[in-house]
Amino acid sequence: MNRALALNPQAVEVPASQDALLEVSNLTLRRGKAVVLDGVSLALHSGETLGLIGESGAGKSTLAMALIGLLRAPEVQLEGSMRFRGTELVTLREADYRRLRGNKIGLIFQDATAALNPCFTVGEQIAEPLKRHLGLSKWDRRERAAELMHSVGIPEPALRLDAYPHELSGGMQQRVMIAIALACNPELLLADEPTSALDVTIQAQIMELILDRVRALNSSAVFVLHDLALGAQVCDRIAVMYAGQIVEEGPSERVLAAPLHPYTQGLKSCVVELGSSTLVPIPGQIPPLNAMPAGCRFAPRCPRAQAICGEQRPVAETRDGRQIACWFID
């Protein structure tokens, strides 16, 4: 089991994994008094894709923003460790972090329309990391930007280089966003709900495109998604998040086929399936950050909850090749 992963919030030791590209251990993110991420641990290897799954407010996007260093001190307080190729990111100097952003670590935003600057052409925006990180000349940048646009399936890139974002459709804008994120062949690609702002008809195309490019570049990717089934379909592994904690983590097929954590089970039964007439919602909602239960954060909504759940944090257990943080695993 080299896809080692530590889930235990109290864990001191992270299972040794020499070749991990990204290793997050016991990461806690505080915004003032609110604990937004609570003891998150995970590891990602080269060429692997991981899906962060959960409902709104679970901390998935926050984790992605923390990984690329757009959410760090003094805005928030970070504890624990995030290692990228052995480099500690939590304490990394801002100037050094900047050299990773858009270079070794790329980020695809949810809403490309909002994430592209309306006052600059798409060519200029794709060329920016090429200048910043690779130091390409103006002519080379243009050429490479056109190549990138071609690689993400934008027809007639030479003509579209000088287009402004508003002149492109939503799908084309997201393709531009992908081209920007992949401009410097990043080793790690973060995709924050890359298709949820798009029409259903092109969601699959864009997802396929991202996976295709990630494989072609032999990069690793972290997808932030709210759809368990989609996550299981596109990712090698899945980490289910609830209220800033990872509750279940493991290989996609196994998590989707037989979820062990009650929250994952609830997520699965929320999915509408063809031919099934039952749709079971999870009662209640994520508690506000200033009123988190002391024990398991899911306890107030959990059908299996007992007295201990509200008092003590469950220790993550390895079961069936996965990590589950629950007192009463089936």
Add this chain to the structure above:
Amino acid sequence: MFQAVSAKLAQTLLVLLIVSAASFTFLKLAPGDPVSIMLGSDYSKTSYDQLTHELGLDQPVVFQYGHWLANFVRGDWGISYITNQDIFELAVMQALPVTLTLAALSLLIALLIGIPTGVLAALYRNSWIDVLATTLAIGGNAFPSFYLGIILIWVFGVDLGWFPVLGFVAPWEDFWQGLWHLALPAVTLGAWYVGLIARITRSSLLEVLGQPYILAAKARGEPGWRVVWVHGMRNVLMPLVTVIGLQLGGMLRGAVMTEVVFALPGLGMMVTTAVLNREYIVVQAGIMLTGLLFVAVNLAVDQTYQFLDPRLRRR
């Protein structure tokens, strides 16, 4: 494109026509009789009637207006009763360049101080820098320019003797002398604009910095200064230019005060003197030039939008 511009031009001409008719009528209603002023205290009934007839003042107002408009369009703006100067020459060749130079220099000073102040206030929001910048901005906006002018003259002109207190030297004749003479007036007039520019820069930049494309620029590894000054400020230009254009009226009003305080021979000085002398036709020329300036700037601002915001460009 051509259609839009010509429609705009027609609109502009209509505005100017209304301005001219309104101001002509109001000046006719104003008390004071130019004929008696020109003739002095001792004159006969015959010479009074003769001069009235010569000036066309015995004709109906509508005819007078038509006559004046026809001449105005041809560039024949009449002769000053007092100085016997050609008014077109006086207003367009002498007074207008002074006012334009003063306004341009004031705007430049206001931009050079106002934009960095606004940016600092936005970046260090709610810190002492923000409080200081906002206080200075509102103070500069609230302080009357005639009073600030007098204080500046007193401190820097008289007490310290660093700057000349009055007079105008054209910068295109002697650049440094010109700047030196214009320094105090430009600071006086610019102070009013600094506050406005700083406040607009601050609020617009705060809004822009909250946009996802700013985060996206950071995610590409762009350094902080570039994120603010390039990705951020490029989007602040549009509201900034709008406000500067809209507030031009205030600028011209301030210019009148400033020119009088510093005895600069600009449009404001020309009109003020003419009002005191009851020289309607000079006042009328001043009003028309001011109106023309105002309308021209608004037209220019409209055209700038397309340049500043690609989303407004027609293909």
